[in-house]
Amino acid sequence: MDRFRAIEAFARVVEFGGFARAAERLGISTSAISRLVADLEAHLESRLINRTTRRLSLTEAGQSFYERSVPLLLDLEEAESSVRASAVSPKGTLRLSCGVTFGEHFLAPAICEFSALHPQLVFDLDLSDRPVDLVEEGFDLAIRIGVIVHQGLVARRIGWTYPMCCASPAWLRRHGTPRTPEELGSHDILTYTLMPLPNVWRFESAQGTRHEIRVTTRHRANSGRVLTALATSGLAVVIEPDFIVAPELRSGALVRVLADYTLARSPISAVYPSRRHLSAKVRTFVDFLAEYATRTLHTTAA
Amino acid sequence: MDRFRAIEAFARVVEFGGFARAAERLGISTSAISRLVADLEAHLESRLINRTTRRLSLTEAGQSFYERSVPLLLDLEEAESSVRASAVSPKGTLRLSCGVTFGEHFLAPAICEFSALHPQLVFDLDLSDRPVDLVEEGFDLAIRIGVIVHQGLVARRIGWTYPMCCASPAWLRRHGTPRTPEELGSHDILTYTLMPLPNVWRFESAQGTRHEIRVTTRHRANSGRVLTALATSGLAVVIEPDFIVAPELRSGALVRVLADYTLARSPISAVYPSRRHLSAKVRTFVDFLAEYATRTLHTTAA
DNA sequence: TCTAATTATTGCATAAATCACAACAATCTT
DNA sequence: AAGATTGTTGTGATTTATGCAATAATTAGA
Known part of the structure; x- marks a missing residue:
């Protein structure tokens, strides 16, 4: 019954x-x-x-x-419709995980703008470069860069990152400007600790010729900002995603080198536990991120 | 379905x-x-x-x-079992267990009033903050605060407690009055040992925005009166149920802060072993408590 | 008092929902 | 690397619910 x-x-x-x-x-x-x-x-x-x-x-x-019993029925209806409403209009708390540098450079302004549109939504942002378990740690959403390997999760690409070779003007004066990827091999390259295929970079020229170079790396760090600072001080060349070095490129503290050659781009993905009954807050925010990324990314550094 | x-x-x-x-x-x-x-x-x-x-x-x-929904289910169970029970005049001894502070502040006057209405009923009241096993220790009834997890017991909600942020005037002079929950995070908060989700409090403003703050807690105690005394002496802010701090708030020894923000209320429940053959003494007293609670609670501290 | 109208209940055949078993997929542990 | 644990999904059998129609019961009106 x-x-x-x-x-x-x-x-x-x-x-x-x-x-x-x-x-x-x-x-x-x-x-x-x-x-x-x-x-x-x-x-x-x-x-x-x-x-x-x-x-x-x-x-x-x-x-x-x-x-x-009648008040109980009403309370239940109220509880149910309250849950349904939160599935339709975004509100509540959005627990979000992403890498430190990406969070500081890209996500912070995005959240500022989104927050103005949806004041009922509160963000709980966890910046960390360690791998996190979305379900276990109760995250609604994570932003990941690179290919997603985790199973049972849904990933939606919201943009791309383009690795870029950058150096400071002082460094260029001292070492000269490299014209081809091969010339880089003789120089120090700063690179992120977690990068795939350490020390090997595949450049592709505008004409389509491929240059696979093995670079020598003395300094490493797992902080994009540290690498940028080191490069700005003239220590070495740095290869980093565009969104990290964009401010230095704009200010002239860093100059892009080998701009004629492209490196393999990486997808920026929004990752969430399940697509079934995707809550409004997650759906709305991911939609916004995709739109925000196409609008703001690569406009200064491309 | x-x-x-x-x-x-x-x-x-x-x-x-x-x-x-x-x-x-x-x-x-x-x-x-x-x-x-x-x-x-x-x-x-x-x-x-x-x-x-x-x-x-x-x-x-x-x-x-x-x-x-869980309180609703419990209320419904209670409503159903109440219908099943037949009305007989309450008499005998009612063995009753509840927390120390709640018993002293709320239950004592309630029992006084009930006793006048039903002189045949004798109370055997056991105040204790340790967890008790109703069945094993032969209690007819217990009053619990918070969500009931125990299985095989019936809980009927008879009221609510509202956690409140309070500080002494001296403390406020020394530290200033916090205007938002976030400002509390930098201060010492006194909190009850058995509180759920230690150190995390969810505030909700009148506008409905949520603020989940993690407070730093140096001192803890499992006695509400001890916490109140510490707060009154100006040691720190205290978050405690309204019925505990009501006397201090009335006398001005403590002042409520962040009154514009609400914390999740906790149910006050009457818990008894079996819903089948609920004795008249228990049912009558619980009915009285529910009525007494709505009549007397939150009239001074709200 | 009798009849007609209205209303709740019950029998029955059909339709729908539910359940457990089992196969499966995913994940964690040893 | 394999086994153990856990949640999900088909599937057929069982259970349950439903609507229709017949029935029983009560009251208003003649």
């Missing part, structure tokens, strides 16, 4: 003063109502409604049960 | 931390549980539980729905 439907049927019978009217209101037959109420009475081991064919009256138990 | 069973299944999955364990507890197969929860999610158009085969975590929607 569906107790909620039974209670609802009982309540409607009370409110409309009859089984037939309640049945019509609920869109079911009178026999169904009759059985629902009878089952409820059997379940409660008490008669709730004294019925003569002509007139209904509540028993004392029925009166008390009606008064107590 | 039987919404009642679906919600119950969902709640059990949350409480037991797994579909399989919940299925065993409810005496049905895991596939039934899986479908029940899936149907509920479809009904609510929201994912409630993020699941990996190995680990579960509640979504925000799931968390909120759990918190709202």
Whole structure:
């Protein structure tokens, strides 16, 4: 027996003063109502409604049960619709995980702009370069750079990052400007600790010729900003995603080298646990990120 | 879909931390549980539980729905069992267990008033903050604050407690008055040892925005009066249920801060071993408590 | 008092939902 | 690397619910 439907049927019978009217209101037959109420009475081991064919009256138990159960039904409806509303309009807290540098450079302004559009939504942003378990740590969403390997998760690409070779003007004066990727091999390259295929970079020229070079790396760090700072001080050349070095390129603290050659771009992905019943806050924010990325990324450094 | 069973299944999955364990507890197969929860999610158009085969975590929607629906289920159980019970005059001895502070502040005057109405009933009151086993120690009734997790017991909510942020005037002079929950994070907060989610408090402003803050806690105690005394002496801010700090707030020894923000209220529940054959003394006293609570609670401190 | 009208209940055949088993997929542990 | 654990998904059998129609019961009106 569906107790909620039974209670609802009982309540409607009370409110409309009859089984037939309640049945019509609920869109079911009178026999169904009759059985629902009878089952409820059997379940409660008490008669709730004294019925003569002509007139209904509540028993004392029925009166008390009606008064107590109706508010509960309303509360439940309220709880359910509240959950549904949060599935439609974005509100609540969005727990978000992403890498430190990407978060500081790209996500922070994005969240600022999004937050103005949706003030009800509160962000809980966790910047970390360690691998995180979305489900276990209760994240709604993570932004990842590179190919996603994790199973059971949904990844939606929201943009690309383009690795770029950059050097400071001082460095260029001292070492000269490399014209081909091969010339880089003799110089120090700063590179991110977690980069795939350490020390091997595949350049492709505008004409389509490929240059695979193995670079010698003295300094490493797992912070993009540290690498940028080292490069700016003239220590070495740095290969980093465009969004990290964009400010230095704009200010002239760093200059792009080998601009005629491209390196393999990496996808920027929004990753979330499941596409089924994707909550509005996640869906709306990911939609916004995709739009924001196409609007703001690569406009200064490309 | 039987919404009642679906919600119950969902709640059990949350409480037991797994579909399989919940299925065993409810005496049905895991596939039934899986479908029940899936149907509920479809009904609510929201994912409630993020699941990996190995680990579960509640979504925000799931968390909120759990918190709202579980008390409703308990209330409904109570309403049903109340109907089943027959009305007899209460007499005999009522063995009653509750927390020390709540007993001193709330229960003592309630028992005084009830005792005048039912002189045949003798109370045996045991104040203690340790967890008690109702059945083993032969209690008829316990009053608990917070969500009831114990199985096989019936809980009927008789009121709410509202956590409040309070500080002494001296403390406020020394540290200034915090205007937002975030400002609290830098201060010492006194908190009860048994509080859920230690050190994390969710504030909600009148506008509905949520502020989840992690407070630094140096001092802890499992006595509400001790905390109140420490706060009154100006040691730190205290977050405690309204009924504990009400006297200090009335006398001005403590002042409420962040009054514009609300913290999640906790249910005050009457808990008893079995809903079958609920004795008249228990039922009558619980009915009285519910009425007494709505009449007397929150009239001074709200 | 009798009849007609209205209303709840019940029997029955059909339709729908549910369940457990099992195969499966994903993940964690040893 | 393999086994163990856990959640999901088909599938057929069982259970349950539903609507229709017949039935029983009560009251208003003649």
